[in-house]
Amino acid sequence: MFVCQALLVSFLVSWTLPFVLLSAESVDKNVDPKKVVKIGVILPAENSYPYSLPRTLPAIEYAIETVERDPNLLPGYTLQINTNDSRCSDTYGPLAAVHMQVNKRAHVFLGPSCEYAVAPVARFSPVWNIPLLSAGALVTAFRNKKRDYKLLTRIQGTYVKAGEFIYTISRYYNWTKIGLIFHDRSHAPNVMRSKCFFETEGIYVLWKERYKIRPWHLTFNEHHNKSDIKKILKEASYHTRSKLHLFPISRSQKR
Incomplete structure (x- = not known):
């Protein structure tokens, strides 16, 4: 819950922070795998999009640092970021999510944000039991939370x-x-x-x-x-x- 709250803040400030590239597999090998929270970020690498990887990753890093500085939030846990390029595509976006799910690289998805990329991933996420947070998914169809988009959380006005x-x-x-x-x-x-x-x-x-x-x-x-x-x-x-x-x-x- 606290991780989600911090990451929601990260989306809101994402365009104000400088670009920092994070390693997808930077967790210490001595860390207990059961104490690792894996955050799967699926956004376009192309920087022309408002919620691209270069624009958003620094904010996610800031949010993680905020959580890790507070001893009351997830004590003993390590937060790991894994990224995939959605290309803002209805083909590559879902493939990026499938790749993360098969390789056990995500406990939560951040993105996709593009409408055609996020739709299939948001339908898959309840089957995988992986919640999805998105700054996109603004289209009317995403209101259907009872059937298709049970684990989708949209963080801005639709x-x-x-x-x-x-x-x-x-x-x-x-x-x-x-x-x-x-x-x-x-x-x-x-x-x-x-x-x-x-x-x-x-x-x-x-x-x-x-x-x-x-x-x-x-x-x-x-x-x-x-x-x-x-x-x-x-x-x-x-x-x-x-x-x-x-x-x-x-x-x-x-x-």
């Missing part, structure tokens, strides 16, 4: 929470019809949905649950020069009565 925020504002202004306009990729098989899709899904699902109606929505490709924003907004005016048209902004748009 997209459904954003939906509750929009719902609260809408109730205050008596907005009952909204339009959801967002960037998405092709709907072809094996093509991952966009981050904008998942962000907007939280609003869509909550709206459908509370009002028992499906909000009008329209997708466009922000990378396609022929996207006609004026035409999209005109169509939105035919289906909605409020001034609330939601455009989740991607990184490329912010630049």
